[in-house]
Amino acid sequence: MNQALLALYNYAEFVPDKVDRWLNFAASPPLGEVAPDFPLWDLDGRETRLSALWSQQRLLVVEFGSFT
Amino acid sequence: MNAIAEQFASEGVGSIFLYTHEAHPGERYPHLTSMEQKLRHARALRDELGVSRPIYVDSLDGACHRAYGSNPNMSWIFDRRGVVHYKSDWTDARSIERAVEYFLEVFTRRRQGERLAPFHVERLDYRDHDRQAFFRGLERSGPKAVREFREALRIWGEE
Secondary structure (H helix, E strand, O other): OHHHHHHEEEEOOHHHHHHHHOHHHHHHOOOOOHHHOOEEOOOOEEEEEHHHHHHOOOOOEEEEEEEO | OOOHHHHHHHOOEEEEEEEEEOOOOOOOOOOOOOOOHHHHHHHHHHHHOOOOOOOOOOOOOOOOHHHOOOOOEEEEEEEOOOOOEEEEOOOHHHHHHHHHHHHHHHHHHHHOOOOOOOOOOOOOOOOOOOHHHHHHHHHHHHHHHHHHHHHHHHHHOOO
16 A cells, blocks of 8 residues: 555644645536445445445435544 | 434435544544554444444545545435435535435436436535534544644634
């Protein structure tokens, strides 16, 4: 894994120089098109995919976030 | 958001929480350096903050989060083909509730024979803006998170 990317993404301090670069919602995937798919892990560490989750439902609501 | 998930579960609407990076790392919940730590923080979200929806964890480098714009508290709605129906740069339960109700109505109208075509709309929705509650949330991470956010507000001119 790219160690420089890991350190940038998982910044240790909430300072604008380190945070603002990640606010890229304006360039996010468009409405009306198939979204990109990625692997995800459940709380037991079992791997699945985002597509496996949305394909099980009529609609899937996904909230992104963290404890902090 | 848990209540919204329960409200629509019987109508084929799933809801998940996707764990990203620590937006406000602090003494109790510092920045992430391993998947084991990320899973531990995600379990705390369930156990301490009561998130009852299924929680899934992104890769340590945030591949999924980054591809979707990497804002800290976004919400998205997909259909079963993965088509994006709604995206919001902040999570607000009222906004989600109304969007889901609208899309369910679209399904019903189609079932009833209406011919419908999608179009794009942009609009501003409004969320609660309780800064004191936000700071109480930061305190869970630790004094460092509070201190850094106060300083960031000063730099952004929002103090």
